[in-house]
Amino acid sequence: MNTVNVLTVLAADDHHDIDPSRSVHWLWPEQAELIYGTVSSLIIFGLLFKFAGPMVAKAFKARTERIQDELDSSAAAQTEAAAEAAEIRKAAGDIESERARLLADADAQAEAVLAEGRARLDAEVADLNAKADADIALAGSRVGDELRAEVARLANAATEQALAAGAVDAATQQELIEAFIAKVGANA
């Protein structure tokens, strides 16, 4: 039995015509009971307000500060994340530009190597052609020289052989001598 009910019972003792096992009204208690109950409630609420209120306020304040701190932390984290994201994007951009530069350099070097290779190949082909032409000309000249040398050798051999066989006979000798005398005499 709570305090209101006790006060109600005590108040009911003053009215002997009231049946204590039955309620005076289905909704409202006895007047005294209502007063005591109200005063008691006020006291309890006052005590709660006095002693529990600061604790509750403090708890709310602490909770508010904690939430504010969390919000601040979140904001800082968001800012930091945004900065990191910017750094990452920047780094990604740098990587992309470096990649593009490297690819461009590689393309340029490859083009230069190809151009140099083509030029060298052309020069080598030209040299080979010139050498082949020179070799052909030399071979032709050599063949011509060898042919002339062979003809001369054969002619010399034939001449020596004819002379050894007495090709310049006595009659020819006399003709040559007379021709020489006539020629020298004609030069006078």
Added chain:
Amino acid sequence: MSTDVRIDGYARALFEIARAEGTLDEVEDELFRFARSYESSDALRNTLTDEQVPVAKRQAIVEDLLGGKATSTTTQLVSLVVGSGRGRDLPAIIDRLVARASSSKNLSVAEVRSAVALTDDQQARLAAALANATGKQVNLKVVVDPSVLGGLVATIDDTVIDGSVRTRIDQLKSRL
């Protein structure tokens, strides 16, 4: 004394001896022929210039070669040069003698090389032709040289007139 002066001295001495003997033309001609044979024969040249062969032996060889084929003056003059150890200079000495003899007669020496011997008529006509061609009276000296093969080669002082088969063949070889 230089070799050239010595050669000239011998030539002058031989010339004076031949002229004193009155056989200059004949001796000159024989010496000229002997000089050409001497030049063309390595064996003869080596023998007559070999210091290991005694002088008497070398002179005996000369007398064997020329005895009966040349005048005694020619034989003695060659023997004299060989005996004095100047066999190496014999052709030069004889050429100087021939030049001196020709000069004394206002003639130029015309050395003619032929593969075969020339007749007297050919020599006379050739001498006349050379005289006409050069404007000089010539002392014709014919040398039989088989290497000429055919035709003639005439040398008068510094002038060479070459009509030899050998030269024509050489020119043909060069052109080929």
